[in-house]
Amino acid sequence: MALPHYAPMLAAPGSPPPPSQDDAWGVEMKWDGVRALAYVEDGAVRLMSRNLKDITIAYPEIQLMAGAVGGHAVVLDGELVAFDDAGRPSFGQLQARMHQRNRARITELVGTVPVTYLIFDLLHVNTASATAMPYVERRELLEATVRPGYRWQVPTWFRGGAQAALESSEQLGLEGVVCKRLASPYRPGRRSADWTKVKNWHAAEVIIGGWQPGAGRRSGAIGSLLLGAHDRQGRLVYVGHVGTGFTATTLRSLRERLAPLEQEASPFTSPVPREFARTARWVEPVLVGEVRYGEWTADHRLRHPSWRGLRADVEPSAVLEPGLRDVS
Structure with missing residues (x-):
């Protein structure tokens, strides 16, 4: 059975939750790249953009991720990111990859502007949707399902401490943080304050x-x-x-x-x-x-x-x- 289609959940702009609510929130770094849902099934990876366009051809290095999900058919949510020489996400460098559809040129760019898929959510496993599960349980399932590889990773998340994480993100030259309510489900295609993005600029x-x-x-x-x-x-x-x-x-x-x-x-x-x-x-x-x-x-x-x-x-x-x- 083919995997169902999903639209990505979107974060609402806002401020970090107060320390008194730390127990109710998880915090992730915000990665400066291109949002993509990954459909992994039958030994292949299909990438869909935020506006539901197939962008698989542009990122062939992510195909190897098909062997890193334990044989399951899954739908993942994450960000495609290019890093600069200092190890910081570079949206400018990613431009060379975003709009390229020529296979020969893409092959060259894989070597000069490699991209990493940073995975932060899991929406579906085999025949079951995970969207109704709380965020914290989806993260546990994600970490148990995906084995990190050379061009895909499952970045660390934090329980609470949003203000400290935001300050760290600025020191690291990152875009900001995303605060996610631990008990919240995944709402496909909707913007919700259960995911709050806090930017440094x-x-x-x-x-x-x-x-x-x-x-x-x-x-x-x-x-x-x-x-x-x-x-x-x-x-x-x-x-x-x-x-x-x-x-x-x-x-x-x-x-x-x-x-x-x-x-x-x-x-x-x-x-x-x-x-x-x-x-x-x-x-x-x-x-x-x-x-x-x-x-x-x-x-x-x-x-x-x-x-x-x-x-x-x-x-x-x-x-x-x-x-x-x-x-x-």
Whole structure:
């Protein structure tokens, strides 16, 4: 019997639980990568992204995990992560793997930009769903079922101590922590405060609606991207521009991706500042990216955004203004 399909459970933004509630919570490090559910059966591993797209071809090194589950058919939840030379998760390096579908190029990248699957949950074993089990029991089952290997691991989790774990994550250069209520079930496809993500910095998903030609060293290339997100009424509104965080390779790749998407009119329903709109090259709003930023301002703008990369695992329709996403 084939394994059933699941959608990943999502965490809600928030603060660490107080020390008085330590006994009710588990804490995991938050890994800066790409979310993926792994379906392991019949000697093969199938990887599905957060937006339910098959991404198996991009990560062949994870196929060896098929022999590490004791012959069981399982559905696992985790994060695909690329590490830098210092051993820290690097979303920038992962970009080379996320969007690649050429088998020959992927084979090369496995050697130069290897990826590790960090597994933090187990949803299904053989014919039985585990989603109704409490988090703490699912973790025990996960650790008893999956044998860690070279390109897949089951990271440590902690009982309580969320604030100390958050401070440690910052010292280690990690994104933050995820606090999970020990008694909580797995809620497929739902965002729940039973999983609370606490970040060391702000990040937002954005939609590229246009770009400005560069000058000086960037003459003939992209100078900045014009960014949008959906407001409460579902309209695509302008939320700012980003001109930092790019490598020369990233700029060339973005120019190639945006060229066939160019259109005459702005896709935004709100005004774009005249100094940007005057020279803008508008594009069909179908590419989603991620930026790091300082704050979300009162006039609905991203302050000091820096580009992190494209997000093929997020649909444009799911991109909301940060102020809306934080209360969802």
